[in-house]
Amino acid sequence: MKGKYVKEFIKFPDILATGVLFLVMLLLTIPRLQHAATWIALVLGMISYAASEYVIHRYLFHMKPPKSPFLLKLIKRLHYDHHVVPNELHLLFLPVWYSFPFIGIASALAFWITASWALTVNYAAGITGYLLFYEWTHYVAHPPTDPLLYRFYEMLLVYGPGMKEIIHEKFGDGIMSAIDFEMDIKRVPDPKGDRVLMMLNGKFLPYKKF
DSSP states (O other): OHHHHHHHHHHSHHHHHHHHHHHHHHHHHGGGTTSHHHHHHHHHHHHHHHHHHHHIIIIITTSOOOSOHHHHHHHIIIIIHHHHSTTOHHHHSOOHHHHHHHHHHHHHHHHHHHOOHHHHHHHHHHHHHHHHHHHHHHHHTSSOOSHHHHHHHHHHHHHHHHHHHHHHHHHOSEEEEEEEEEEEEEEEOOTTOOEEEEEEEEEEEEOOOO
8 A cells, every 4th residue: 555655656746846856956965975064954954944834834824815816826726725625636745836936945045145056955955855755744644544544534535525515504614623622432332343433523613705
């Protein structure tokens, strides 16, 4: 199963393009690995991507929906739509038209500070490598590879649409909160094999119009 996921991940066009870029920068970085400055640049690149991803995700993607149609469409593509259809790969991965300019701007700043093409490449390799790591960890969660967790995923694939229709019929358009949420799991004896009884108790949150 994991082999299948690795192939699907690598073959996705945006990941493939990012991977090729990373390999080129890595090949240029390897001959300089004996220098401490190279490792510092690599680590700073990783930290830069991790910090920027958190800030953008936390404060841009979760800000109040903008009134500008262009900005709203952009945020929908980069974030909102992924939560509507979480297993669509073209919505799961960051598109290169977003990630490559980010890498380019960060690299330009690095060159402006260091005036060194070598350190700039090392820094960009750190950014791109961490981007691929982030995309992989995000990807393996959709769907999960653990057998038990995969059954929950499979259960939602089969029964999710029906559950959604019943909730909308009883409550109106909206979602069930996974934050204001309680869960109870019990073991129910059964002659044919004990059963798992689960109760999911989440606050209903109606959709907001914008």
